[in-house]
Amino acid sequence: MSGDLKDLKSQQRQIRSTFDGVKQFIQKFKREKYESQIETRLEMLEAAMKKLYSVRRKMDILLEEGDEKDSADSKEAPESLQARLTMLAEKRDAESVAIIQTAEDNYCELKSALQLLVAKPVGETLIQQPPALAPAVQGASSKVKLPEIKLPTFGGRIREWVTFRDMFQSLIHRNDQLTDIEKFTYLRSSLVGEALQEIGTIEISAANYRIAWDLLQKRFENKKLIVKAHLDALFAEEPIKRESYDALSHPISEYDRNLQMLNKIGEDTSNWGTILVYMICCRLDSATLRHWESHHSSKEVPTYDELIEFLRNQCSVLQSIAPTKHQLDIRRSNQCNLMVVVHFVEMVCTQHLNVNGS
Missing domain, CATH: 1.20.5 (Single alpha-helices involved in coiled-coils or other helix-helix interfaces)
Known part of the structure; x- marks a missing residue:
C-alpha cells in the first residue's frame, strides 16, 4: 500500500506542476509565438483537473484502508481507538477538501484566462464589445457580430495616463459583468513597457486585480507631473520652417489636445489666451505670420480662439491648393x-x- 500511496502523491505533484506551467504560459503569453498552444493548454488543464479528482479518491480509499488495518492491530481501548480514528478521518477530510477547493479555484481562474486568450487577441488589445456595452436585450441565437473596441495602450508616459485611466475604467474597471480575473487579463493586455513592468511580478488572480490597479494609480496618478508633462508638450513645439498644411495642422492639434487635458484635470486655461497667442505666433513661419497680421489688423489683443480659427482656415486653403498625388x-x-x-x-x-x- 505504501508504494501505491507514494505513486499517487507523485501524480498529485505532477498535476500541481501542470497548473503552474499553465500559469506561467499565461503570464509570458505572446500571441505571435504561442497562440497555437492555447487549445492544447486548455486540454491539459481539463485533463489535470479530472485526474486530480481520481487521484484524491484513490488516496482517500488507501488511507482509510490503512486506518482499518492499524485499528485491527491496535491494543488501544475501543473508545479511545474510535475517538482517534474519528479525529484522523475528520482531519484527512478537511485536508482533502482544502486541496480540492484550492485546485478548483486555480482551475477556474486559469481556464477563464485561457478562454480570454482564445476569444480576444489580447496581444493586439482588441476585444469584443463588453457585455455592459451590448444591447440590454439580445437573443441567445443572435448571429449579429458586435463591433470591436480597441482598448487603450499605456506604456508609462505620464501625459497619456488620464486618457488611458478614463477609457479603461469606462470599458473594463466599472463593468460589473466582467470578473476580476477577466479585468486583470484585460489590464495586462493593455500595458506595455514601463507600465507593464510595474505590475509584471504580480500573479494573475482575481484577488490581485485590485492590488495591480491600485499600484498603477499610486505610480501614475500624480497631478503635478501630469500638468508639467502637458506644459512641456506646449513649450516643446518646434517652429514652422515653411508654410504647409502638415506643418501648420500639427501644432493646432497639439495645443487643442493638451489644453483640453489640462482643463479636464482641473486647470483653468480660460485666461491663458494672451500667452498662448504669443507662443504660437513665435512658432509660425514668416508667410503665415504675415497673413495673420494682415488678417488681424485691429489694435486689440487677439484671443486664442481667433488665432486658432484663422489657422484652421489657413489649413483648409493650403490643403485645397496642395498638389494631388x-x-x-x-x-x-x-x-x-x-x-x-x-x-x-x-x-x-x-x-x-x-x-x-x-
Missing part, C-alpha cells in the same frame, strides 16, 4: 524626362567636342 507623379515624371534630355544633350556635346578635337 497624380500631379506630383506627373511633375516627377517631367523632371525625370528633363534629366534624361539634359544627359543626352551633354553626351552629344561631349562626343562632338571629342570629334572636333581629334
